[in-house]
Amino acid sequence: MYSNGRIDLKDSGQRYTGYGIYRGGWNEGPNYQVFMCAEFNVAPSSANTWHAPYSDPYDHIRGATIISGQQSITGGKDGYQYAERVGALLEFPPDTTILKSKVGVSFISTEKACRFIDEVRSWELNDTMKAAKKRWNTEILSKVTTSDINATRLTMLYSALYRAHLLPSNRTGENPYWESTEPYYDDYYAIWDTFRCLNSLYLLLKPQFAAETIRSLIDIWRFERFMPDGRSGNANGRVQGGSNADNVLADAYVKGLQKGINWTDGYLAMKTDAEVVPYNNFDAADPSGSTKEGRGALPDWHRYGYITPNFGRSISRTVEYSLNDFALSQVAKDLVPEDYQIYLDRSAGWQRIWHEDISSLNFIGFLAPTWPNGTVTPGYDPLDCGECEWSSHCYEALPVEYGWTVPFDMETLIELMGGPETMEQRLDAMFIPGLRRGDVGSGGTNTIGTTLFNPGNEPSFFTPFLYNYLPGRQYKSVRRLRDTVNSYYSTLPSGLPGNSDAGALDSWLIWNFLGLYPVVTQPIYMLSSPWFNNISLSVGDNARLTITAENLGDESYFVQSLMVNGKPWMKSWISHDDIKDGGSIEFILGSNMAIWDTGDLPPSPGHVKLDV
Template identity: 45%
Template sequence: MVLAVILGIFTCLIEVSLADSTDQAALGVSVNQPDYTQYVLPFTGTQNGGNMFPGVARPFGVVKLGPDLYNGVDAYSGYLPTGNVTGYSLMHESGTGGAPKYGVVSQMPVAAKVVNPLANLALPRATDDAAQVGYYKSTLSSNVVTELAATDHAGLLRYTFPSGMPASVVIDVSHVLPSFRGLGLGQNYTGGNITITKDGHYEGSGTYNNGWNLAPEWTIYFCGYFDTPSASAVTFRGSSTEDLKYPAANTEAVAPTSDGSTQAIRLGAVYNFTSPTVNSRVGVSWISSAKACSNVNAEIPAQTQLETVVTATKNIWNSQLLGRVTTTETNTTNLQLLYTMLYGMLLLPSNRTGENPGWLSTEPYYDDLFTIWDLFRCQTSLFQILQPAHYEEYIRSLIDVYRHEGWMPDARSSNFNGRSQGGSNADNVLADAYVKGVRGKVNWVDGYAAMVKDAEVVPPNSPVDPESPESSDHEGRGALPDWLKYSYITPAFDRAVSRAADYSLNDFALSQVASGLNKPADASKYLARSRNWRNHWNAKATSLNFTGFLAPRLANGSFVTEEEDPLSCSGCYWGDSFYEATPWEYSFSPYHDVATLIKLSGGATRFVQRLETLFVPGLNPTGNPQFNNTIFNPANEPSFASPYLFNFAHRQDLSVKHARFVASAYYAPTPAGLPGNSDAGAMQSWLLWNIIGLYPLTGTTTFLIGSPWLEKLVINLGGGGGGNGGSKSFTVTSTGRQNGIYVQSLTVNGKAWNQSWLSWSDVFADGGTMEFVLGANATDWATGALPPSPASGA
């Protein structure tokens, strides 16, 4: 069944209804077909550290057009709820932390004749911004109204200036999102060019560097047209009012001063108009300004109305993604959560196929992987289910980056690998795709070679990360020398224990692909290496009356105990032994070897007690008060699987209890509705799996069973993720949910089910059904075989 259309746009907090200012039908809402975009609230996760991008974009679009705000803190996605607008730019990330990236190809409307484009033209907003899928509206204190729409490679900006006032638009090539963290991660403009042609359009390029991934110089090309004739237009360059030059003559980014220091040079153009309404079309390319012109003219031809672009964008989101998930649900909040999370999950990566950097290739190319360390646990497995064709392209792209640059990325942006927070986690993604049947045009010989290189070759430490100078975090596994020598990682390497946890999973991933490719010696070798996390298990470490935790280990084999409290990870950052989680949390990380973990924890009963301790309020004195000082941290990915691990001890009811609590306590369709950084869709995908009632164990075919939220949910699987074509579906139903959340019974494909897990082949490879009966009381329904623990031999 398809979702009944609920009239109206549901908004919350700063999401202002557009009904008063813009006709809804003109923006693309069909009265004949379900419009799932009406449940998407773009400002969800823009506060409370979620860092979501609320502007306009298409699925996997290169262009993400939105406002850039300044108030003295990092605006990771460009947007901040308060501050001054510095421009509207075409390039952004979404939901990321670390440091801002992009904020380039910018325009700023000014209700005045601009005498000095180097002056501070930033302004506050007169009202809260408003947004729907594909449409964004911003009103400055000058009463200039800016409306935005976008295609894959181009943006459309419509400015409405106050009647009788001068109207100017400033193009700023040198504009970037700044960083205020003081970690050397700020972006820099290093040069560029801009030309106004005889027909009045402008084109050129800007070159920039740095940002979160410490990227060297990268160049973006642009091409812009104004469909409204300009009264005058001129380029400019200068570092101060005194040396401001019209027109711009050269491309240097810095200029010398009398004391031998340098000043940043800014570059751009000023257009003046007599009309109060100005339409601007801008395209981008990573290849050339000619390609940028081709992109904008192909995707947004001259005189295209903004409403037309919005309509097309809504239709694309509905048909390509949102409409693949349908439900009988009528609860507004649940619908908003479902479709807002689906939308936010696939704003990244960016599909830059045809714009490969520095090499010619017929393979797909995806960038803005920010980062796989965040995404491999939940997002990539759901990506495969929801977008099997794009997912196969994504896998091929990872392998093609290896072919041409020598390494697959763990993180990548602006065509450059870096920074790897832990292991070589593209290995996990490739393994997950392989064991779930992704074949198509994927060259698995090359894919396996890329994984083996990660496992065996130490990457060069270039560029050197000043926060972690001892080894590469650019790509590959920087701490591999210890891993190969000791079968664990010493504190000589930053993030030693969390890296070891990752490397164990990476080696497990490699063993699975080796087995599938009929390489038994390799499969055995890497499966054995995947157990190396055990070498960090300090059986004498104690905390809260529990014994045995992961801990740092020295080259002489002794554990570092005097400085490591299992409840503490110091700063939990780059220079610490544990990254973004405590030893308590990381001690549940080897989900490929849980049977062994249970034995080390003292048996199933003790394991359950230990797991439950994660969720007790107040036990973590250094924890986040926002999360009741629990050991469990819903804002960081190392804890993602923990609520579901009760399934390994025949306590599926406790998985339901704690997973549902986390979802209901820390997620909402509001601006503060994510527990932390979205991390490019990681948080959204965790919640979506919770709504479905499953949890994936990446690199395996196993899904742990939780409890579904909705009466009926249907996912159109397309080709099922295996590239075999055809139309398949996965359906989850539940009865009794009005009584409670606990599973009373379950049938899978019409057969009674007594396991707390199922496999890919059960419901996803060829489609399938899960029918839950829910109730108020926990029952012992899952008496069958425990979930597989392959590294344990179980």
């Protein structure tokens, strides 16, 4: 929303400078100032400024007043956020048939915005387009290559790669608030969406970029006390669940990423999230605790080991805080060994809200909103989350969905569910049409899905891969994933099942096309089935990973056997070490649902069984 502004006409209007001051947005941040500088290729025949009253949404917008000959105008005193609207009115000679303009913007000054204009060397739009296309191809799209000629899949793949690299914004040198030698990134929008698989994609394809974003997160902690979860306009804001920058840092740490990251400070930043209660910003959506940064429900977490309904999102935040503390334990294991067991034990907090006497769908045992005395909210249904928003007991997903989101301790989860056979039956139920009673979450473009598994919202991202934790059932993951992509992803305008969310859904699609999927905070990837006959990825520093799929066809996509780096492979997962320096994964596919995955099951490094 506009707060204030200024326009200065120069060179009779052929160039102008100024700034706009804005506030609000999804993260509900404070005022931020954007400076501008622009020039035209033709001098105007007249140049004037105008002003108009502030746009009150409850009042009719009154007309503007033109001030003839005035070359500078401001909306009001500095700091006033209900200033008049201001602008410029330019007229050009009648024989002007083509008008061109260059515009530079900066968060620092108009002078810097003017310097950015010089980066656009040509007045020809096609020259700028060619330069942008070359940079996208060189830095992003060439990271993934294939000789496959399926036009639909190629369009989906490269469109997803494009959207997956739009945010966050590299604003190094454009930080208006502090000086630092560290990279500076803004528009983390938001890490709650991206930590599950987008940030892991950066780690594999663009480790230098991944390192810069992590260094930026740590530097924000140095100057603003907390790393962000959602950040835009140079301000932290909107924490949807846990302190999920912790997961991003741990995922990089366990995969050995260095590249200038100060891991001592990184762990201290994570520990701040785990131990320091952020001040309550009294967000109208949920005034029970901070939504600006950190973990707003930390008092309950420290006192009870879970979040009670005294705080909003009690179920979803309990599960997410558990993953956050597991993330801390993995970094502490090397850096601060005395903290390791503390956070590993705390990561089991989700078990404290697992109630074995709650039944649904003919199954027993579900997560539930749990009061301090251990009782459950009367009338609770694990297939319902009300509005599923900030003050609900679950955020943008059903409790039954969140019940699957503990990949660090699948061993305990399977035990609580009644063993592998029952776990498989419960997982099957997530994909039965008609069990979801309505839309859950926000931003869905496809509303036809009625399964409990929600392909358009991030808490369900990992669910189809969970069959890999069962012996000989990897083919079921492949079948579920094939159905999901074919049903909900396409090249049409509604070709995603929900908001892209800064590339979150797009990265999910990319991983599926590759036949891999990361288990965040662990250095492993689930194996599924690739969608291309061959595909080559740039990984690490100047290495290539080649993935091939022999016998791939419309009905031939189940894994029959595979080789990893030339060796026969019987596990449904691989480690980061297997591919970080390049290598090969060779799939042999067929139409039969073969049982080939007879090796070790994926690990549960956070296995802690509480006696609750």
